[in-house]
Amino acid sequence: MRMKELATINEVWADDDEYEYLNEHYLVKANIKYLGIPIQPGRLTKADCNVLLEKIVSKIRGIGARKLSYAGRLVLINSVLNTLHNYWASIFLIPKGVVKRIEGICETFSVWGSIITGAPLVAWHNVCCSKEEGGLGIKDAGVWNIASVGKLVNWIYEKADRVKDLLVGGYQDNCWAGSVGAYTVSAGYHWLQDTHPPVLWYQDVWDPWVVPKHAFVGWLIHRATLNTRSKLFKLGLSVTANCVLCEIKEEIHAHLFWECVYSSQVIAGLEHWLQLKIITPPGSMSKLQRRICRVVKMAAWYTLWMQRNTARIELTLCRPENLVHQIQHMVHGRIIGKLKDYVMPRDCTWLSKINIRCQFCT
Ligand SMILES: [Zn+2]
Numbered sequence: 001m002r003m004k005e006l007a008t009i010n011e012v013w014a015d016d017d018e019y020e021y022l023n024e025h026y027l028v029k030a031n032i033k034y035l036g037i038p039i040q041p042g043r044l045t046k047a048d049c050n051v052l053l054e055k056i057v058s059k060i061r062g063i064g065a066r067k068l069s070y071a072g073r074l075v076l077i078n079s080v081l082n083t084l085h086n087y088w089a090s091i092f093l094i095p096k097g098v099v100k101r102i103e104g105i106c107e108t109f110s111v112w113g114s115i116i117t118g119a120p121l122v123a124w125h126n127v128c129c130s131k132e133e134g135g136l137g138i139k140d141a142g143v144w145n146i147a148s149v150g151k152l153v154n155w156i157y158e159k160a161d162r163v164k165d166l167l168v169g170g171y172q173d174n175c176w177a178g179s180v181g182a183y184t185v186s187a188g189y190h191w192l193q194d195t196h197p198p199v200l201w202y203q204d205v206w207d208p209w210v211v212p213k214h215a216f217v218g219w220l221i222h223r224a225t226l227n228t229r230s231k232l233f234k235l236g237l238s239v240t241a242n243c244v245l246c247e248i249k250e251e252i253h254a255h256l257f258w259e260c261v262y263s264s265q266v267i268a269g270l271e272h273w274l275q276l277k278i279i280t281p282p283g284s285m286s287k288l289q290r291r292i293c294r295v296v297k298m299a300a301w302y303t304l305w306m307q308r309n310t311a312r313i314e315l316t317l318c319r320p321e322n323l324v325h326q327i328q329h330m331v332h333g334r335i336i337g338k339l340k341d342y343v344m345p346r347d348c349t350w351l352s353k354i355n356i357r358c359q360f361c362t
Pocket of ligand 1: 243244245246247248249255256259260261262
């Protein structure tokens with residue numbers, strides 16, 4: 001075959017060309033796509049495939065195609081059939097009538113018929129046999145379509161088997177197969193997800209009143225993942241493991257936020273202001289008091305951590321009472337902003353004592 005013929009064939013059925021064509025004439029018309037594949041409410045109909053037939057006809061009857069040698073036509077036909085599996089035929093079963101029509105188009109184009117009668121010299125199913133089997137090795141469009149869809153089925157079968165193995169216990173434990181309490185994605189997710197015991201500090205950190213950036217640092221503190229000097233020292237990234245704030249004890253989370261002299265002074269100042277214990281709150285506190293204690297504790301930890309970072313770089317430490325004022329100012333606006341519901345008289349009295357005036361206070 002001449003190089004020019006080969007070039008024509010390759011150009012005719014380049015993947016991009018086919019994709020653009022389908023996009024323009026079919027996929028856009030179908031309008032609904034998922035992962036680039038048209039979503040069909042039912043099976044593909046002959047009408048749906050008209051555009052594919054038109055495409056095949058236009059390419060086969062296109063400029064230059066008629067001038068191809070028999071060998072060239074053989075390559076072109078196989079190229080046409082090969083492209084079938086690229087898009088639709090790898091997902092949908094093409095109607096038998098359409099498959100017959102495609103084969104008819106290819107057969108007519110091949111002109112392997114009698115010059116006198118026009119009837120094919122060799123039956124198409126024989127042409128579709130491999131050359132070793134006496135045919136021309138042209139692909140049987142119907143069989144090729146089923147084989148292409150089979151790849152998808154195989155993928156689903158393999159994945160389904162794996163997923164089935166993972167969920168079999170869940171189905172048994174929860175009776176998901178029954179009509180009551182049928183399987184849902186959410187139920188499956190929760191069953192698969194490892195469960196851990198709840199943490200006692202969950203409400204302290206994630207109370208909706210707590211400022212989000214304070215909550216995040218609070219979460220890191222409870223997870224003991226901040227880069228304390230103790231941790232950096234062990235990694236060889238700090239010359240000392242001693243606390244930045246007091247410079248006496250090893251700077252671990254428990255020391256920095258619970259035991260350090262400097263931190264304790266700040267917390268004591270805040271507890272004095274609130275007239276409540278914020279690190280170990282008593283059970284007699286009202287819901288509002290408990291909530292405000294959480295806001296203050298998280299703000300205090302956040303501010304202490306920021307102060308510790310500043311002190312590490314600037315080698316200066318502000319007085320604990322200044323930090324207390326800073327935290328009071330920080331939480332004041334937050335608490336006022338959140339006080340939108342009715343406040344119990346007992347809480348109102350307490351709020352006025354700590355200099356927070358809500359709209360309910362008189
Ligand atoms: Zn310390």
